[in-house]
Structure formats: C-alpha cells, structure tokens
Amino acid sequence: MKQTPAMDEIQRQMQPGIITRDGFLGRDRRKLVDILDDDNAEVNRLGLTHEAIARRMRELRDAGRKGIGLATRVGQGFEVQVDSVRGKLPCPFGHAGLVQKINTTVKNLASGREITYTDLNIHMIGEHGFYEGRGSAFRLEPSHLKEILAIPESPPPPSPDMPQGLP
Amino acid sequence: MLTAFLISVGVMCAITAVLAVLMIVADATIANYGEVKIAVNDSREITVEGGRPLLSTLKDEQIFIPSACGGRGSCGLCKLKITEGAGEPLPTELPWLSPDEQRQKVRLSCQIKVKNNLRIEIPEELFNVKQYEAEVTAIRDLTYDIKEVRLKLLAPGEISYRAGQFIQFEVPAYELTSEPVYRAYSMSSDPARNGEIEMEIRYVPNGICTTYVHRHLKEGDKAIVNGPYGDFYLRETDRRIVFVAGGSGMAPIKSILHQMVNENNARSARYFFGARAARDLFLLDKMKEFEQQLPDFEFIPALSEPDPGDDWSGERGLITEVVARRVEGAADTEAYLCGSPLMIDACIEVLKEKGMPEELIYYDKFA
Numbered sequence: 001m002k003q004t005p006a007m008d009e010i011q012r013q014m015q016p017g018i019i020t021r022d023g024f025l026g027r028d029r030r031k032l033v034d035i036l037d038d039d040n041a042e043v044n045r046l047g048l049t050h051e052a053i054a055r056r057m058r059e060l061r062d063a064g065r066k067g068i069g070l071a072t073r074v075g076q077g078f079e080v081q082v083d084s085v086r087g088k089l090p091c092p093f094g095h096a097g098l099v100q101k102i103n104t105t106v107k108n109l110a111s112g113r114e115i116t117y118t119d120l121n122i123h124m125i126g127e128h129g130f131y132e133g134r135g136s137a138f139r140l141e142p143s144h145l146k147e148i149l150a151i152p153e154s155p156p157p158p159s160p161d162m163p164q165g166l167p
Numbered sequence: 168m169l170t171a172f173l174i175s176v177g178v179m180c181a182i183t184a185v186l187a188v189l190m191i192v193a194d195a196t197i198a199n200y201g202e203v204k205i206a207v208n209d210s211r212e213i214t215v216e217g218g219r220p221l222l223s224t225l226k227d228e229q230i231f232i233p234s235a236c237g238g239r240g241s242c243g244l245c246k247l248k249i250t251e252g253a254g255e256p257l258p259t260e261l262p263w264l265s266p267d268e269q270r271q272k273v274r275l276s277c278q279i280k281v282k283n284n285l286r287i288e289i290p291e292e293l294f295n296v297k298q299y300e301a302e303v304t305a306i307r308d309l310t311y312d313i314k315e316v317r318l319k320l321l322a323p324g325e326i327s328y329r330a331g332q333f334i335q336f337e338v339p340a341y342e343l344t345s346e347p348v349y350r351a352y353s354m355s356s357d358p359a360r361n362g363e364i365e366m367e368i369r370y371v372p373n374g375i376c377t378t379y380v381h382r383h384l385k386e387g388d389k390a391i392v393n394g395p396y397g398d399f400y401l402r403e404t405d406r407r408i409v410f411v412a413g414g415s416g417m418a419p420i421k422s423i424l425h426q427m428v429n430e431n432n433a434r435s436a437r438y439f440f441g442a443r444a445a446r447d448l449f450l451l452d453k454m455k456e457f458e459q460q461l462p463d464f465e466f467i468p469a470l471s472e473p474d475p476g477d478d479w480s481g482e483r484g485l486i487t488e489v490v491a492r493r494v495e496g497a498a499d500t501e502a503y504l505c506g507s508p509l510m511i512d513a514c515i516e517v518l519k520e521k522g523m524p525e526e527l528i529y530y531d532k533f534a
Contacts, residue, residue, distance in 0.1 A: 021239060021344070021375075068485055069413055069507025070443045070471055084508050085371075087235065087242040088262065098262050101241075105372070116372055137373045 003033040013092040014133075024092060026135025039131050043142045047153030053142065054126025056151045057117055061104040071105075077150060079107040089120050093128050108148045115140070115148045206251075206286040215281060221249075222277040230289065231296040233335065233396045235351050238277035245276045251286035253279050298393040299323060301364065303386050309449040312370045313415055314381060315355070317363060318390055325361045326394070328354065330426035331401065331419040331503070331531070334364060334394030338379045350376035351396070353505070353531065355418035357425035364392065367415040399505070399531040401426065406527070407500040408436040411486060411514050416506030417450060419531055423503065428460045435463040437493070441486030441510065442470055445477040467493065487513045490521075497523035504530040 003011075011032040016023035028035060043050060064080030066072055071081035081104070088098035099120045107114040117140055124130040125140070132139040145151065200217025207213065207230070215224050222238050222245050225231070236242035243263035250272050256264055260275045279285075301318035309315050320326060335349040356365035371377045384390075401408075401423050410420045420438060427436070442448050447470075454466035469482035469489040482489045487510075494500070494517075502518050504511045511530045518528055 017239075019239070020241070021348070065509060066485075067443075067471065068441075068487065068510040068513045070441065070447075070485075070510075072443075073472060082509065085235075089241055090262075103371075 001033050001037060003031045007032050010093055013094075019089060019092055022137060024130075024136055024138075025133030026137070026139060028133030028135060030133070035133055036129055039142060040129050043129070046142055046146050048142065048146060048151060049154045050125050050129040052154045053145055053149075053151060054122050056149050057104070057122045057125070057145070060106050060149060061102070061119070061122070064104055064106070071107075077109055079109060081105045091120065091123060091127075093124070093130070095123070095127065099123055106149060108150065111148070113144075113148050115144055200282050203281050204284045205281070206284075208288055208291075209286075217281045217283070219281060220277050221279040221281050221285070221287075224281050225276065229298065231293065231298065231335070231393045232276050232289070233351065234277060234349065236277075240275055240278050243275065246273050247276050248272050248288035249274045249279065249285055250288060252284050293396075295327070296394055296396065297323060297326070298391065299326060301390045301392055303384060303388045303390055304363070306384065306386055309367060310447055313449065314368050314370075315365060316368060316380060316384065317356075317365045318392065319363050321389075326364065327361060328358055328395035329400035330354075330358045330422040331399040332395040332397040333399075333419070333531075334366075334392045334396070336366070336376065336380075337391040337393075338376045341379060341383060343373075343375045343378055347391075348375055349393075353397075353399075353415075353419040353422070354395070355421045357429070358422060359425070359429050365418075367418040367421075369415040397531065399503070399529060401503070402501060402529070404501065405434065408434055409490070409494055409497070409500055409502040409518070409523075410436065410438040411441070411490060411502065411504045411506070411510075412438070413441040413486060413506035413510050414447070416504075416510075416531070419505050420503065421450065421453070424457045424461070424464070427464075428457065433462045436461065436465075438464070438466045439486050439490050439493070440466065440468045441489075441506070442468060443472050444470055444474040445479060446474065485513075486510065487517050490514060491517050494518070494521050497521040501527040502529065504528065506532075508532045 013019055014024040043053070060074060060078060060080050061082055063074040064072060064082040067081060069083055071079050074080045082102060084100060084102040087101045089101060090098055102119040103116055105114055105116040118138060121138060121140055131142060202214050203217040205213050205215060213228050215228065220238055222232055222234060232245045232247060234242060234245040240259045248271060253274055256269060256274060257278050260278050263275055264273060300321045302321055303316060304319045305317040307315050333351050333353045335351050338344060338348050338350065340346055352366040352368060354364050355367050356363060368377055368380045370381045399419055412420050417440065448468055458464055458466060467482060467489065469484060469486055470477065470479055471485050473479045473483065497518060500523055502523060504514050511532050515528055519525060
C-alpha cells in the first residue's frame with residue numbers, strides 16, 4: 001500500500017521530540033504504512049486480531065488496578081502491577097483527547113517472562129494496529145504479547161460467502 | 168472525477184506539509200527576535216535573548232519552574248501566569264488548563280516561545296529555588312529496587328527547605344538521553360542537616376533517571392539539583408496525624424518525622440506503610456527509632472501478599488483496608504499521603520468515609 005500524505009504527517013508526529021522525547025519509531029526507517037502492514041501480517045499469522053490483543057491488555061490492566069500500585073496476583077497465572085506517572089499524551093494518529101501515562105507490567109508466572117505496556121499502547125494497538133517501531137523503548141512484539149499474556153487465537157472471520165450467524 | 172478529487176486533496180496536503188516544515192525550519196534558523204524584556208511579578212525586569220521557550224529562558228536566568236517532562240508539554244507542571252504578551256493559549260496547552268485558569272491567564276511555560284515583551288507572575292516561593300552543585304557521598308540499597316542516594320551540597324553549600332518538599336535531579340546525557348533531563352524526587356533527609364540531601368529512588372524499567380541512578384551513578388560523582396519545590400509539608404496544627412505511604416513514598420514522610428523529632432512535636436501520629444511482601448519493607452530500624460523519639464508515634468507496616476517464606480505477624484491486606492480498620496473518628500485528624508496515584512485516590516475515599524474533611528487530606532502523588 002502507498003503511504004498517504006496524512007500518514008506522512010502522522011509519522012512526523014512520531015519522531016523524537018514531538019510528542020515524546022524518544023518518539024515512537026526507535027531506529028525503524030520504514031514507512032509507517034510498511035510498519036503497520038508487517039505487524040498486521042504477523043498478527044494474522046499468530047491467529048490473533050489487534051482488537052483481541054488490546055482487549056486482553058485492558059483486562060489484565062483493569063484486574064491489576066486492585067493492587068493500588070503494588071504488584072498483585074491475577075488468577076493463577078499472572079502477577080500484574082499498574083502504576084502511573086505524571087502526565088498525559090496525545091495519540092499520534094490524531095484522536096481527540098489525552099491518554100493518562102499508566103504503565104502495566106504483567107508477569108507470566110509459568111514462564112517467568114514479563115512485559116510492560118502503557119495505556120497509549122493499548123489504544124494504538126486496538127485502534128490503529130500500531131505496536132511502535134523497531135528499537136523503540138515501548139515497542140511490543142505481537143508474539144511476545146501472545147505468549148506472555150496467554151492470548152487465545154481468535155476465531156477466523158466468517159467466510160464472505162457464508163451468511164452471518166450460521167455454523 | 169473521484170481520482171482527480173483525491174489527487175487534488177493529496178497535492179493540497181503535501182503543499183501544506185511542506186509549508187509547515189519550511190515555517191518550522193525558518194523559525195528555528197532565520198527568525199531573530201532580538202532582546203526581549205520579561206517583567207516578573209511587577210518587581211523585577213530581566214532582558215533575555217528571544218526565540219526560546221519561556222521555561223528554559225527563565226532557567227538560564229536562575230528562575231526555576233518545576234517541570235517533570237523536560238518541556239514536552241506532557242506533564243502540565245510548569246504553569247505560571249502570563250498577564251501580557253503571550254496571546255491566546257495554544258492547542259497544546261488547552262488540555263492542561265481549566266476554564267478558570269484560562270481566565271486567570273495561566274499558561275504552560277514550556278509551550279510559550281519568548282518572541283516579544285512579557286509580563287509574568289510567579290509564586291514567591293519559587294524565588295527560593297536555586298541550582299546546586301553536589302557530590303554523591305553514599306548510595307545504598309534499601310530494597311531490591313529502591314536505592315537511597317545521599318548528596319553533599321558543594322555550591323551553594325546549604326539548602327533551606329520544608330520537610331516534605333522535593334528537588335529536581337539532573338540526569339546528564341547518557342545512553343538513554345541525548346540531552347540533560349530533570350526528574351523530581353522528594354527529599355527524605357533531615358531538614359536540619361542543610362548541607363546534604365537524601366533521596367529514595369525506585370527503579371522503573373526504561374526510566375531515564377531511575378536507570379541512570381541504578382546502573383550508572385556512583386559515589387564520588389558530581390550531580391546537579393535544583394529546588395526546593397512543593398506544598399507537601401506538615402501543617403502547624405494540633406490535630407492528630409495519619410501518614411500513608413508506599414514504596415519510595417516513604418521519602419517525604421521520613422523527612423517530616425525528622426522535623427517532628429527536631430521540634431519535640433508531641434502530636435499523635437500513625438504511619439501506615441503499604442508493601443506487598445517483606446522484601447519490600449525498608450528503614451524498619453529507623454522507624455523504631457522514631458517511635459522511641461516521638462511520644463505518640465506508631466509505624467504500622469502492612470503486607471498485601473506476603474511471600475510464602477515471610478514470617479509476618481503484622482497487619483495484612485491492602486493499605487486501604489488497614490487504614491479502614493485502624494482509623495476511627497477522623498473528623499479532627501489530618502492526613503499526609505505519598506505514593507502511587509491509585510493508592511492515594513483509594514485512601515482519600517477511605518479517609519472521607521471515616522469523616523475526615525477532604526481539605527485536611529494533603530498528598531504528593533507520583534504523578
């Protein structure tokens with residue numbers, strides 16, 4: 001797909017020093033459209049959807065809030081800590097409003113692996129399928145999210161020639 | 168027809184983007200605003216070179232406005248009044264300014280470029296803020312993720328502050344930042360020992376300052392701080408006191424307890440400290456010392472999820488649950504809270520349910 005001028009402007013917003021000190025792209029030199037395409041393909045390969053990933057991230061964050069800032073067990077499989085720092089950030093894709101700087105750290109107790117994501121990550125994945133560029137401090141690999149957050153594969157979308165609601 | 172329309176829109180967007188970039192480049196390289204005068208509190212006038220953000224311009228004049236995001240407009244901390252010369256609030260400021268603040272001409276100093284003469288108002292206490300050169304004299308682990316850092320002040324050699332206030336610590340350029348940045352930390356030290364500053368800094372993954380302190384800073388290093396800032400300090404009343412903290416929120420409360428010892432303060436005080444497990448507790452000996460030095464002080468640590476090996480006979484549960492169990496008749500009590508915003512918000516609700524007037528609840532959020 002060709003990158004539009006509107007996406008050029010979004011990519012400019014993602015550069016260091018515009019919205020955040022380090023930006024959203026890390027050392028990635030690809031066009032934004034290619035970053036989105038590549039991650040979309042990876043998410044499809046994993047049998048997931050961006051919406052399902054964002055939903056799981058949100059569920060664990062909400063469950064972790066009961067620790068009021070301390071790490072807390074969530075179910076049998078996770079330890080979750082939700083914390084926030086001063087400030088709010090706008091979405092680089094131009095959504096209205098600001099997103100509170102809330103960090104969620106999830107530890108998968110079976111594997112011992114953990115991952116940290118922000119509320120802005122949840123928004124950008126769910127709404128835009130954007131996981132940040134390679135080398136960005138907050139880049140989230142879809143495969144890591146699937147493994148650490150134990151996200152089940154999403155059911156395949158209904159075939160276009162099969163009427164909705166039929167088995 | 169549709170193709171022609173889309174091409175037209177695309178061309179217009181491209182021209183607009185190119186013009187915007189040209190304006191930014193021209194503003195940064197060609198524009199010369201010359202000397203600009205800034206009237207401060209109608210009592211002082213400074214002459215500065217125009218063209219830079221007001222926040223950094225004032226810093227060069229030794230006027231320090233607190234800021235937690237390094238001037239990116241994402242913390243909303245660097246507010247001051249600009250009564251003349253700044254025009255209308257910018258779109259980047261509006262999310263941070265209430266309608267009342269907009270009426271009072273409050274602005275974000277990091278977003279205002281100094282282009283013409285300005286008239287500004289700054290809280291008087293900020294004139295007590297100074298920049299200090301210091302030397303790191305001690306670093307020790309309080310827990311697996313919190314370090315205590317002690318600084319000896321070199322120039323100026325002494326600082327005057329209220330127990331509970333915070334300073335800004337400068338992180339020099341290193342692998343995580345290409346330019347110096349400032350981060351705010353409460354002082355945990357005894358305010359009577361005015362030649363040194365102590366901070367408690369918890370490691371935050373990817374945190375520019377906390378990574379620097381935990382991985383790079385060492386004893387003997389030079390450091391730059393500025394301060395003091397903040398209105399979190401012990402009010403002079405006879406009311407009973409409830410302190411609540413978690414993690415490095417210990418810092419300002421510890422400083423206030425030093426002050427109470429120094430002043431032979433006999434007020435009744437209960438300090439609820441929330442941690443997850445025993446390995447998250449620290450300074451227990453110091454708290455015992457305070458219990459012996461103060462006539463009516465009790466330190467009440469609570470563990471929310473003790474580890475299996477923890478031999479713990481103290482309070483259990485979230486700190487909000489412990490406060491709810493232990494605090495009664497709070498109408499004549501005041502509270503001082505420091506820690507995670509989630510913890511503070513939850514504690515405020517509990518204390519209000521216990522009858523504590525909201526105006527007697529003072530807090531210092533890590534936010």
